[in-house]
Amino acid sequence: MSIFVDENTKVIVQGLTGGQGRFHGLRNRDYGTKVVGGVTPGKGGTDVDGIPVFNTVKEAVAATGATASFVSVPPKFAAAAILEAAEGGITFIVCITEGIPAQDEAVIYNRLVEDFPGVRLLGPNCPGIISPGKCNIGITSGDIALAGGPVGIVSRSGTLTYQALYELSQQGIGQTTCVGIGGDPVPGTNFIDCLAAFEADPETKAVMMIGEIGGSEEERAAEWIKANMTKPVVSYIAGVTAPPGRKMGHAGAIISGSKGTAQAKMDALAKAGVHVCLNPTEAGQKMGEIVKAL
Amino acid sequence: MDLFEYQGKQYFARFGIAVSPGDIADTVDEAVAVAERVGYPVVVKAQVKVGGRGKAGGVKLAANVDEVRLHAGNILGLDIKGHVVRRLWIERSSDIAKEYYASFTLDRLNKVHLGMLSAQGGVEIEVVAEENPGAIAFLSIDPVRGLDLETARRWVNEAELDEVAREQAAELLLCLYDCYTKGDCDLAEINPLILTPDHKVHALDAKVTLDENASFRHPEWEEFRADEFEDPREKMAKERGLNYIGLDGTVGIIANGAGLAMSTLDVVNQVGGTAANFLDIGGGANADVMAAALEVINSDPKVKAIFVNIFGGITRVDEVAQGVLEALGRVSISSPIVLRLDGTNAIEGRAILAPHLSDSLITEPTMLEAARRAVTLANA
Numbered sequence: 001m002s003i004f005v006d007e008n009t010k011v012i013v014q015g016l017t018g019g020q021g022r023f024h025g026l027r028n029r030d031y032g033t034k035v036v037g038g039v040t041p042g043k044g045g046t047d048v049d050g051i052p053v054f055n056t057v058k059e060a061v062a063a064t065g066a067t068a069s070f071v072s073v074p075p076k077f078a079a080a081a082i083l084e085a086a087e088g089g090i091t092f093i094v095c096i097t098e099g100i101p102a103q104d105e106a107v108i109y110n111r112l113v114e115d116f117p118g119v120r121l122l123g124p125n126c127p128g129i130i131s132p133g134k135c136n137i138g139i140t141s142g143d144i145a146l147a148g149g150p151v152g153i154v155s156r157s158g159t160l161t162y163q164a165l166y167e168l169s170q171q172g173i174g175q176t177t178c179v180g181i182g183g184d185p186v187p188g189t190n191f192i193d194c195l196a197a198f199e200a201d202p203e204t205k206a207v208m209m210i211g212e213i214g215g216s217e218e219e220r221a222a223e224w225i226k227a228n229m230t231k232p233v234v235s236y237i238a239g240v241t242a243p244p245g246r247k248m249g250h251a252g253a254i255i256s257g258s259k260g261t262a263q264a265k266m267d268a269l270a271k272a273g274v275h276v277c278l279n280p281t282e283a284g285q286k287m288g289e290i291v292k293a294l
Numbered sequence: 295m296d297l298f299e300y301q302g303k304q305y306f307a308r309f310g311i312a313v314s315p316g317d318i319a320d321t322v323d324e325a326v327a328v329a330e331r332v333g334y335p336v337v338v339k340a341q342v343k344v345g346g347r348g349k350a351g352g353v354k355l356a357a358n359v360d361e362v363r364l365h366a367g368n369i370l371g372l373d374i375k376g377h378v379v380r381r382l383w384i385e386r387s388s389d390i391a392k393e394y395y396a397s398f399t400l401d402r403l404n405k406v407h408l409g410m411l412s413a414q415g416g417v418e419i420e421v422v423a424e425e426n427p428g429a430i431a432f433l434s435i436d437p438v439r440g441l442d443l444e445t446a447r448r449w450v451n452e453a454e455l456d457e458v459a460r461e462q463a464a465e466l467l468l469c470l471y472d473c474y475t476k477g478d479c480d481l482a483e484i485n486p487l488i489l490t491p492d493h494k495v496h497a498l499d500a501k502v503t504l505d506e507n508a509s510f511r512h513p514e515w516e517e518f519r520a521d522e523f524e525d526p527r528e529k530m531a532k533e534r535g536l537n538y539i540g541l542d543g544t545v546g547i548i549a550n551g552a553g554l555a556m557s558t559l560d561v562v563n564q565v566g567g568t569a570a571n572f573l574d575i576g577g578g579a580n581a582d583v584m585a586a587a588l589e590v591i592n593s594d595p596k597v598k599a600i601f602v603n604i605f606g607g608i609t610r611v612d613e614v615a616q617g618v619l620e621a622l623g624r625v626s627i628s629s630p631i632v633l634r635l636d637g638t639n640a641i642e643g644r645a646i647l648a649p650h651l652s653d654s655l656i657t658e659p660t661m662l663e664a665a666r667r668a669v670t671l672a673n674a
Contacts, residue, residue: 027608076510101508102400103475106437109405114438127607141607141638157553162607166637183552186405212553215402238556241563242572245296246539249552249574251507252402257420262560279561281662
């Protein structure tokens with residue numbers, strides 16, 4: 001089984017007529033994802049390579065029955081696009097947009113929690129979600145993923161996610177779902193959301209968790225793992241040598257004072273019984289050993 | 295973007311937060327001119343983006359023109375924790391009855407705004423949090439609802455600010471919250487927030503970090519950018535649109551993706567080396583970006599070897615390899631380059647580079663092996 005999405009998930013792309021939206025939206029469709037529509041205000045009635053475009057999310061949902069949306073719009077429009085998706089009846093929103101102001105993210109996160117409790121936001125600033133062979137929403141290259149499980153992946157980093165997928169696929173180890181939660185300070189979906197979903201999914205037998213400096217979601221996830229997780233977890237945390245006070249590429253990857261260090265996260269995870277590895281390759285190998293012993 | 299104190303105070307003033315009259319000075323003569331204008335006594339303050347200025351001798355009281363000359367002369371050029379003072383802030387000295395602390399930042403774990411207020415200001419808030427956590431009044435603020443005067447009044451009571459300060463402080467906190475939210479700050483901190491003997495509340499210091507992602511709606515931030523970078527390498531990288539952070543080591547790093555770039559720094563460190571920089575070229579690993587990246591790294595005299603770490607996803611490794619060759623045709627690089635190319639079309643990418651490999655252009659199959667090779671070259 002997959003988490004959050006499956007082979008029946010119908011997806012619309014907000015920003016389908018833009019460069020990025022078109023490129024990735026069509027790639028997602030080519031992968032086999034049910035991309036049933038696009039939304040661009042003022043371009044309703046047109047199409048992108050046969051995919052119908054609507055003026056609003058509401059119209060798109062009414063016409064297609066879509067439940068998921070792929071938001072690929074510039075930062076200054078992203079918060080409004082996410083809200084429009086929720087108001088239009090979408091229940092799973094994937095926002096890949098990088099560069100959304102933190103103040104906007106804080107407002108939109110809480111708006112969703114308060115007014116749309118049934119809606120899940122993935123991202124912003126994330127690579128999206130792929131359930132190999134079933135559904136790919138976002139910018140992950142489908143070629144490097146392998147269907148069939150048994151590993152679930154959750155990650156704050158795009159490239160490290162691709163690397164994890166690739167290293168597992170190279171060993172012949174498939175993935176149930178790979179979720180990129182993104183590198184911004186206010187992620188809509190966090191580690192625990194994904195760990196809980198993987199724990200509940202019978203086909204996922206082990207989980208790879210890739211974190212990085214900044215915030216304390218990894219520490220909170222460690223507590224959750226200790227209390228609830230029965231499946232093995234392999235973890236890698238990037239940024240051991242990152243200097244404090246600097247944003248390391250991702251808006252959320254910053255050590256503030258003494259808070260958010262990689263070491264603190266690794267210690268917390270190790271204490272919770274997680275296999276903590278020192279680099280991505282080691283994490284791939286460790287997962288290989290675990291899967292072979294299943 | 296971290297602001298200097300004087301920039302922070304200018305930013306505060308836009309949102310109606312009371313600050314002391316003052317101005318900047320880059321020379322002793324300018325310092326005297328400002329002091330004469332605002333009136334003695336004045337405080338001469340070093341403008342560096344690092345804490346502990348007072349202890350380092352970077353903040354001095356001057357009662358007359360001779361003292362301004364003396365202190366300004368001493369502080370300009372002073373090295374404070376590696377930051378050389380090039381600019382001063384001269385302001386009218388304030389009489390202080392009480393020192394408080396106030397700040398707003400994001401509570402990342404709970405995804406709400408966090409206000410911190412304390413009647414024990416003037417020392418580092420981390421120290422207060424450690425030694426006397428009860429002295430800080432925390433306030434969680436729903437970003438949708440914001441902060442209102444009623445709540446701010448309860449908050450100043452809870453923090454046990456002096457009675458005479460409370461109403462003014464509550465109003466000032468609303469202004470500070472506005473500055474933090476509408477002004478798109480990651481952090482807006484006043485330490486100390488003072489009460490004067492004649493019962494006025496105002497900001498004596500300003501620590502402001504702006505959220506770069508909000509630049510598009512703040513054209514006024516442009517004036518802060520002139521002095522943004524103290525590191526010439528970072529200035530050069532910014533001009534070329536690169537996501538670069540300067541470090542002290544000898545291995546120059548180029549990687550695609552922030553996570554992979556961070557990971558590359560870590561791996562270089564694990565095999566006994568030190569990174570000269572963080573540099574994420576993102577998905578656009580074409581010849582232009584690669585050439586710009588190599589130029590910036592090449593400008594760093596400490597760099598002895600360059601490690602290019604690319605993992606292809608959507609970005610195809612053969613395109614990256616082509617980009618590297620084109621870039622090398624345009625810029626002359628003085629250090630050997632070690633490449634690790636993996637992911638989508640890695641085999642094709644390595645084949646493109648194969649005829650060009652030499653002692654100064656090397657490929658390794660894995661991240662660890664490439665790191666080892668780069669570190670060996672850098673340490674040779």
